[in-house]
Amino acid sequence: MMDSSVKIINEWDIVAARQLGRNVAKELGFGTVDQARITTAISELARNIYLYAGQGEIMIEKVESGTKKGMTIISRDEGPGIPDLRKVMEDGFSTSGGLGAGLPGVKRLMDEFSIESTPGKGTFIQSVKWLR
């Protein structure tokens, strides 16, 4: 059960997604700090789906590149999309009244981060954490 996904429809799915993420991170041999980073990043991404898109999916895959091993987290939804990507990547920007840590926070927690979003179509976020 290395590569797997969780559909995000209600709040409980956020918990399910981060638990899956933590288990995979543990299995891959990430330390406690990286486990916390990964779990937190998944929680943020899943919550974004739940709050803004209504529903979507979190996918977790292990990756290998040369001698490096790691874990990819993909967040995909067919929600309203993000009109101004630059703005949501600024610290302190939030439309939900949260702390606004959201996406820039996820970017800091992970090693690689990319986002594609089309208004009206949905959002696709891919991020990677490498095993040190």
Added chain:
Amino acid sequence: MNMRIPILKLHDCLLVSIQWELDDQTALQFQEDLLHKIHETSARGVVIDFTSIDFIDSFIAKVLGDVISMSKLMGAKVVITGIQPAVAITLIELGIRLEEVMTALDLEKGLEKLQRELGD
């Protein structure tokens, strides 16, 4: 499926030890319960222990920050204790600073700090 976090009273303080991963509902329920308990007991201080928690995301951090400000409004000082290194690092990287919060290494030191703050 709602699990409530037990809130214990010790003299004029309330003690809370969070023992399992917080989901959104539990966190919100806890906010409500704690404020009621403060009102009910006129507690002057609260210690919330996080020793068994291995992750806090921005939502839970916000609920926590809010409950601390709300408690303050009701006249109760809050000390949070036992934040794990991994949790502290992720909070900082997320950009969450929990600025005005008093902290201590563990429950015991948290209580000591609270007693000092309350001037006993």
Added chain:
Amino acid sequence: MRKKIYQYVQSHSDEILNEWIELMRTEADERAVQAMSDHMFVKTSAEFVDLVVSNFSETEEAFHERAVDFSEKIVRLGWPLTMMTDGLRVFGQIVENGMQKDGTIDHSSYFEFMGEINNWMFPMYKTITQAYTTSWERTVSLQKIALQELSAPLIPVFDKISVMPLVGTIDTERAKQIMENLLEGVVRHRAEVVLIDITGVPVVDTMVAHHIIQAAEAVRLVGAKCTIVGIRPEIAQTIVNLGINLEDVTTTSTMKKGVEQALAMTSRQIVEVQE
């Protein structure tokens, strides 16, 4: 032709070795020659020539293994990669000149000779450079680990007070490592105050300051206090000139002051004993 080359190399191995050493001394990278004593140079050269010759007689796997062993050794000795590649080129030249001189090859067989020697040399180039870079990469990654290990110890100096001396340049990776060591140490030693000593950090720019501030904030979250000590005049100047806000972090210039403050924070002081 392959056989002829082999025969030539076998019967002239001493001459080739001497000529090779002679040529390499003048041609090669000075670092390689200076890296070891004369005796070692001759010995290692002999091993290299031996390795090249063994390519004829041994199986591919056996040669590969020998190449790996030899590469590991010369990486340790500090021979650069060019010593290996130049060495092979020079070896080819010596064989070519030698065989021309004694008439084994002439104009008509020259192309055949070149073809054969290339067939022989190229796979060897590949194997040797690969073996060399592999052991080089391993050395680098071992050094990186060693560096990480010495990067930041947290030392408990008194009950409730710990010190973390930082030495050297701080990059993002090291900053993360330092933060982890720091927080885990604080929790393990039950420290109430940590003194981070930056006397040994050569440059404090915006990024380094940012990492230090983050570390101080994380220390506060786990329930301890953090003081930065070792702020030298030039560091104070850069911090202010760069507009870095260190207001929320306690700082002092010397470790002595820092320790005094830390003792005061934990309601203690050092007193002289009256005999």
